[in-house]
Amino acid sequence: MHRSFEIIGKVMTVAAGIGYALLALGPSLSLFVSVISRKPFLILTLLSSTLVWLVSLIVLSGLWRPFLPLKANVWWPYTLLVLSSVCFQEALRFLFWKLYMRLEDVLDSFADRISRPRLFLTDKLQIALAGGLGHGVAHAVFFCLSLLTPAFAIIALAFVTIHTFSMVIAFEGYAKGNKVDQVIVPVIHLSAGMLTLVNFASEGCVIGVPLLYLVASLTLLHCGKMVWQRLIESRNQSGPTLR
Amino acid sequence: MESSSILDSLGVEIIGVMAPVSICMFLVVLLTYSLSVTSDPQIRTAANLIYIENPSDSATVKLEGSLENAIVFVVLVAAVTFVLVLLFYFNFTNFLKHYMRFSAFFVLGTMGGAIFLSIIQHFSIPVDSITCFILLFNFTILGTLSVFSEGMPIVVRQCYMVVMGIVVAAWFTKLPEWTTWFILVALALYDLVAVLAPGGPLKLLVELASTRDEELPAMVYEARPTVSRSHRGGSGGGGGTSLRVLVGGGGGGGVSDSGSVELQAVGDGATHNLDYNAVAVMDIDSVDGVGRSREGHSASSVSSEHSRELGSIGNRESVAEEEMSPLVELMGWGDNREEPRGLVEESDNIDRGIKLGLGDFIFYSVLVGRAAMYDLMTVYACYLAIISGLGCTLILLSVYNKALPALPISIMLGVVFYFLTRLLMEPFVVGVSTNLMMF
Numbered sequence: 001m002h003r004s005f006e007i008i009g010k011v012m013t014v015a016a017g018i019g020y021a022l023l024a025l026g027p028s029l030s031l032f033v034s035v036i037s038r039k040p041f042l043i044l045t046l047l048s049s050t051l052v053w054l055v056s057l058i059v060l061s062g063l064w065r066p067f068l069p070l071k072a073n074v075w076w077p078y079t080l081l082v083l084s085s086v087c088f089q090e091a092l093r094f095l096f097w098k099l100y101m102r103l104e105d106v107l108d109s110f111a112d113r114i115s116r117p118r119l120f121l122t123d124k125l126q127i128a129l130a131g132g133l134g135h136g137v138a139h140a141v142f143f144c145l146s147l148l149t150p151a152f153a154i155i156a157l158a159f160v161t162i163h164t165f166s167m168v169i170a171f172e173g174y175a176k177g178n179k180v181d182q183v184i185v186p187v188i189h190l191s192a193g194m195l196t197l198v199n200f201a202s203e204g205c206v207i208g209v210p211l212l213y214l215v216a217s218l219t220l221l222h223c224g225k226m227v228w229q230r231l232i233e234s235r236n237q238s239g240p241t242l243r
Numbered sequence: 244m245e246s247s248s249i250l251d252s253l254g255v256e257i258i259g260v261m262a263p264v265s266i267c268m269f270l271v272v273l274l275t276y277s278l279s280v281t282s283d284p285q286i287r288t289a290a291n292l293i294y295i296e297n298p299s300d301s302a303t304v305k306l307e308g309s310l311e312n313a314i315v316f317v318v319l320v321a322a323v324t325f326v327l328v329l330l331f332y333f334n335f336t337n338f339l340k341h342y343m344r345f346s347a348f349f350v351l352g353t354m355g356g357a358i359f360l361s362i363i364q365h366f367s368i369p370v371d372s373i374t375c376f377i378l379l380f381n382f383t384i385l386g387t388l389s390v391f392s393e394g395m396p397i398v399v400r401q402c403y404m405v406v407m408g409i410v411v412a413a414w415f416t417k418l419p420e421w422t423t424w425f426i427l428v429a430l431a432l433y434d435l436v437a438v439l440a441p442g443g444p445l446k447l448l449v450e451l452a453s454t455r456d457e458e459l460p461a462m463v464y465e466a467r468p469t470v471s472r473s474h475r476g477g478s479g480g481g482g483g484t485s486l487r488v489l490v491g492g493g494g495g496g497g498v499s500d501s502g503s504v505e506l507q508a509v510g511d512g513a514t515h516n517l518d519y520n521a522v523a524v525m526d527i528d529s530v531d532g533v534g535r536s537r538e539g540h541s542a543s544s545v546s547s548e549h550s551r552e553l554g555s556i557g558n559r560e561s562v563a564e565e566e567m568s569p570l571v572e573l574m575g576w577g578d579n580r581e582e583p584r585g586l587v588e589e590s591d592n593i594d595r596g597i598k599l600g601l602g603d604f605i606f607y608s609v610l611v612g613r614a615a616m617y618d619l620m621t622v623y624a625c626y627l628a629i630i631s632g633l634g635c636t637l638i639l640l641s642v643y644n645k646a647l648p649a650l651p652i653s654i655m656l657g658v659v660f661y662f663l664t665r666l667l668m669e670p671f672v673v674g675v676s677t678n679l680m681m682f
Contacts (some may be wrong), residue, residue, distance in 0.1 A: 001555055008632075038251075039250050039253075039254065040252070040254040040255045040257065040258040041250050041253045041254045042250070043254075043258055044254050044257065044258070044634070047627065047630055047631070047634075048631070050627055051627045051628075051631050051672075054623075054627055054660075055622055057668055057671075057672070058660075058664065058668055059669040059671070060670070060671070061668040062667050064665075064671055065667055065670070065671065068670050068674055077676070078678070078680055081675065082680065082682050085682045086542060086682050087523065089682070107249065107250075107253075110249065110528070111248075111249045114249070116247075116248070116249050117248060117249075119248065119249070120248055123248050123250045129252075131651075134347075139681070141619070141620070141623050142620055142623070142672055143672060143675075143676045143681045144676075145619055145620075145623075146618055146619045146620050146672075146673075147676060147677070149519030149675070151634050151679060152676065153682055155679065159681055165392065168333060180462060189682070192682070193681070193682035196679060196680045196681050196682070197680060199679035199680060200678055200679075200680065208679075232323070
């Protein structure tokens with residue numbers, strides 16, 4: 001904390017600090033309290049996805065360490081950095097999904113063994129949500145909480161939204177083999193990363209941040225639409241049989 | 244409308260252990276930040292016997308000195324543990340229990356009192372000394388009573404365990420930096436040896452306790468899940484989702500030995516009362532818990548206490564610091580058929596649950612507290628490392644079904660992540676995000 005204060009170079013009161021932290025993490029906190037803290041398994045999912053994100057960040061920083069610190073005014077190394085990071089994280093997301101499929105099988109066989117119903121659609125969606133929230137919280141903590149300023153907090157909020165809901169889209173996309181969903185997630189992530197590059201230019205953040213929020217709300221809308229469709233589908237499927 | 248899914252109660256026991264560990268770490272970090280204690284070079288404790296670290300020393304001097312400190316510390320802890328084994332062997336159990344109570348009183352009263360005083364000073368809380376003394380006295384007495392008594396509600400006992408962990412960890416964070424890291428690693432290695440190697444003191448203690456079918460005198464945090472068992476037509480599989488079934492079944496149907504015995508012993512496929520009782524580290528508290536266990540392994544934990552004399556402000560000498568050795572143990576417990584139905588609820592709620600030694604709490608919090616002195620990023624990284632290490636240990640516990648050391652995996656992961664974050668990640672993230680670039 002002392003080092004980060006040196007970097008920012010200003011004195012921050014505790015209230016302001018808490019305010020900025022809540023700006024970035026407020027929605028995720030409410031999501032956590034309302035959805036995730038109810039089921040212990042989701043908390044475990046959140047912790048493990050946070051760990052995965054942390055590991056990916058460590059690997060990336062290990063790869064880029066020899067090239068740091070980058071020169072401040074040249075922007076193309078940063079592009080390369082963002083590009084490579086996004087690609088790596090998307091690849092990791094796919095691996096995460098593979099792991100999750102394995103876990104789903106284990107859970108289903110466990111459910112069979114104790115004669116309980118298998119995982120519902122809502123369960124799977126909740127697990128995906130917890131995974132995405134884990135990524136988002138990890139992003140907020142590492143990119144925002146150490147250097148608490150309003151700018152970081154605002155950008156972090158957008159990214160938290162993007163990470164949380166793109167995980168849901170990605171899981172459903174991989175599960176259904178839906179190409180659109182599968183492709184749209186890396187595209188969103190990449191465009192969000194690139195948009196922050198716009199902040200490099202002076203006064204760039206006036207354009208960059210609203211566009212970022214546009215991307216975030218697009219993610220939210222797409223995810224909502226997809227989930228709604230899936231729920232309607234499954235309701236139609238199971239409806240006749242229940243009666 | 245639909246029957247509840249398995250996701251509702253899966254993993255309750257793990258969260259029941261991780262939550263207090265997280266709370267303890269969080270409060271220690273908060274204490275470290277708000278009190279901003281820098282290591283006081285005048286304190287000579289058992290951890291500092293050989294070498295007092297001076298920030299201006301060269302790296303090699305610090306390295307050697309810290310290594311010597313760590314080795315001496317571990318030797319002391321091992322010696323005290325052996326003394327404990329001897330005392331237990333000669334049936335001095337009551338003496339040990341009373342000594343534990345005394346040390347709980349001491350820890351809460353003096354060390355906890357010192358922390359309260361510094362909090363009062365730091366935040367300028369207006370309270371007079373008599374009120375403060377009375378409050379502290381009440382607090383301490385309640386803590387002492389809650390440690391080994393049978394009648395206390397479990398919540399009080401759990402809170403006091405966490406408070407004691409916080410108090411001791413906050414004192415440990417006053418140690419100088421290099422010494423702290425070396426001590427943590429040395430203790431993790433010692434724990435591994437002491438619990439698993441044939442001649443290790445903790446292993447001897449476990450075996451003694453199990454052959455005599457007694458509980459060990461020790462301080463342990465008991466996490467009793469409050470999931471109610473739903474009895475559906477004789478099957479009690481409701482609340483007790485068993486990690487062992489999950490893990491054992493995950494191995495392609497090849498359940499681990501004792502697990503399969505219990506699975507089959509229960510009889511019909513619908514009844515799986517597999518609630519495993521993981522006993523962590525020493526706990527004498529298990530009068531109502533471990534004592535009634537039917538399986539052999541009893542909780543083994545070495546209790547070492549951290550006691551310190553506080554002399555005048557000028558010279559402080561410490562008495563031997565005994566550590567609470569962390570130890571995580573799983574007790575298999577499956578068959579409930581013999582119990583009459585009415586008793587099942589009660590016995591389930593008492594016997595079930597994971598126990599984690601107080602030493603685990605302390606050293607996890609010390610690691611995170613030390614990470615907090617650098618930056619928030621390292622705190623988060625170390626927290627995740629420790630929690631995942633704890634999760635791995637719990638999974639191993641359900642697989643191997645015997646006493647396991649809780650320190651090694653978590654501490655090793657924590658140290659690795661701390662140094663990786665500090666050296667690699669921080670320049671990367673700070674360099675990227677100060678330009679308002681994120682991904």
